[in-house]
Amino acid sequence: MIQQFYPQVQHDFRYELNKDFNFSAAHFIPHDEAGMCKNVHGHTYFVNITVAGDRLNESGFLVNFQLLKKLVHGRYDHSVLNDITDDYNDKNSEHFPTTEIVARTIWGNIQNYLDQLSNKPKCVQIVVRETPTSYVVYRPKKGDFDGE
Numbered sequence: 001m002i003q004q005f006y007p008q009v010q011h012d013f014r015y016e017l018n019k020d021f022n023f024s025a026a027h028f029i030p031h032d033e034a035g036m037c038k039n040v041h042g043h044t045y046f047v048n049i050t051v052a053g054d055r056l057n058e059s060g061f062l063v064n065f066q067l068l069k070k071l072v073h074g075r076y077d078h079s080v081l082n083d084i085t086d087d088y089n090d091k092n093s094e095h096f097p098t099t100e101i102v103a104r105t106i107w108g109n110i111q112n113y114l115d116q117l118s119n120k121p122k123c124v125q126i127v128v129r130e131t132p133t134s135y136v137v138y139r140p141k142k143g144d145f146d147g148e
Contacts, residue, residue, distance in 0.1 A: 006048050007137055009125040013052035016124075019068045022046045023077040027097040030082075030090040040080070045102070046129040047072060049110060053121030062121050063114065071113055072106055103128040103138035111145065 006018075026042040028034075049072070053062050081088055081097035087105045088097045095101065103126045110123045122145055129135035 006050075006125075006127045009050055009139055011052050011122075011124050013122070013124075014054045015056070015062045015121075016050060016052045017062050017065070019049045019051075019065050020046070021069050021073055023073045025076050025079050025081050027081040029096050029098060031093065031096065043130050045076075046135075047106065048125075048127040049106070049123065050125035051110075051114065051121050052124045053119060055119040057117065057119045062119070063117065067113070068110065071110055075109070099128050099130045099134070099136045100138070103136045107138050107140060111140070 022044055024042060024044050026040055028040045029037045031038070049068050051063050051068070056062055075084070081102065082090060087095075087109070088101070089095045106128065107123055107126045110126075114121050114123060124139065126138040127135055128138075
């Protein structure tokens with residue numbers, strides 16, 4: 001994987017980790033304005049996850065890198081995103097598998113997992129690159145975190 005530099009997210013946490021990986025998936029956008037993207041097509045998505053926090057867990061990790069990859073790669077690799085109905089649907093544009101919504105959904109799935117951890121890290125940024133020239137950055141607002 002080529003080394004990527006991503007936009008930095010500002011935060012006040014002591015620790016920050018970043019995990020890069022990719023997955024291959026197909027999707028389509030079920031809307032007339034999507035043009036050619038209405039047709040089923042595929043991408044190799046490149047993802048960067050940024051997690052931050054003040055406390056390490058009992059293993060000395062903020063969060064295990066392998067678990068982050070499993071949460072996304074294990075869920076989406078070699079799939080048709082539209083078929084993952086827990087995350088996406090063809091009825092509501094807020095749940096179409098656009099790159100923006102894929103980034104937001106990855107954030108939600110990761111943060112739901114992190115909320116269960118005793119050290120309570122926060123996923124502060126997701127970058128999803130759909131093509132070599134196009135990517136989306138998703139940054140939650142403070143109120144998006146559980147209990148805030």
